[in-house]
Amino acid sequence: MSQAFTVKAEARNQVGKGAARHLRRNGMIPAVIYGDKKEPLSIALPYKETFLALHAGGFMTHVATIEVDGEKIQVLPKDYQLDPVRDFLMHVDFLRVSETSRVTVDVPVHFENEEKAPGIKRGGVLNVVRHEVEVQAPANAIPEAFTIDLTGVNIGDSIHASALTLPANVTLTITDRDFTIATVAAPAALRSEEGEADEAAATPATEVEESDED
Template identity: 40%
Template sequence: MQFEINAKKRDLQGSSASRRLRRDGRVPGIVYGAPGAPQSIDIDHNELFQALRKEAFHSSVVTLNIEGEKQMALLRDVQAHAYKAIVLHVDFQRVDATHKVHQKVPLHFINADIAPGVKTQGGMISHVMTEVDVKCLPGDLPAFIEVDLKDMSSGHSIHVSQLPLPKGVEVVHHGEGDPVVATLLVKGGKADEEAEAPAAEAAAAPAEKK
């Protein structure tokens, strides 16, 4: 999915100027990163708000049309009102088509209802991870990665190394081992030991520091 957001250059700075923009239905923001200097911008609130409601917008390369000048960028930060549906500020980072980028991409789980562990063994799928950090060229960045659960059965887990990555995309994860993405919880039993291990280690860590 391709997204294009229209923006205007913003010259006035400060909280007073930002409040005036918001009263006029505009969202103050900034686009930064090579090859140019940081540029303050403002965007129509409704246009941005509707785009933010789409999951793919958060993990896609966006075309920023700044008064006719188009730049490729990634959404990096969104500040929203604590309880109102109002976007207060937005940050974008420019990207170069020839340089790889890091971006978190959501995982879409499918076929859980036909997995043997769910359908015949009374189990339940546990999503240990809901997104992964990937590295690739901007043109190869996927909006999501699909995880097929149709073969999940008792004692079975899916690991990061088993994810079906598009060509040119690699997963970046910190630490050792091969993290669990999803595992099967047996009804009345316990989680797969591989999924429990990280949680057990995290719980024990504070005690070791005392």
């Protein structure tokens, strides 16, 4: 499995806001491990290691190893909470996984070769509809990211899910439609010119009749 990080944790018996505040004051962060038909396990993680792992990239798509009381547990981060003001990591939820586990995750979408997209070279704007795509994948083979090549993409073009290259045993969770991932929109100046041209074309010509006065 691709490893995000390995960390030693402490089992915690006390839960609630007061206990969580006490942990954070002591450089720890509350977390919970659940899944695999086992009782949820409340743990405390070292704050610094967990925070650095979160910001190292790929936190939500990499399997981690948490050691609790000598037991090594394979987990996948499923959710985390940040303080909305201080960006302080408050809590993390983990899901137990194994070599045979399949998980549902959001995989980031990256774009390349913007300089080879005629529409963007003409001033078009890449409008990203989905920065992430939800897939089902083996826990030990979650894609790092999907990369979409913009070569040849023009103004007005749309990029759909069918443009993604899915690894073996990885499937999209949305299967009933070829959903849009991004579009290339016309620049504001071009939209304004086209709008004026359309308005002019839609305005009927007015004939002015001159009458002779006796």
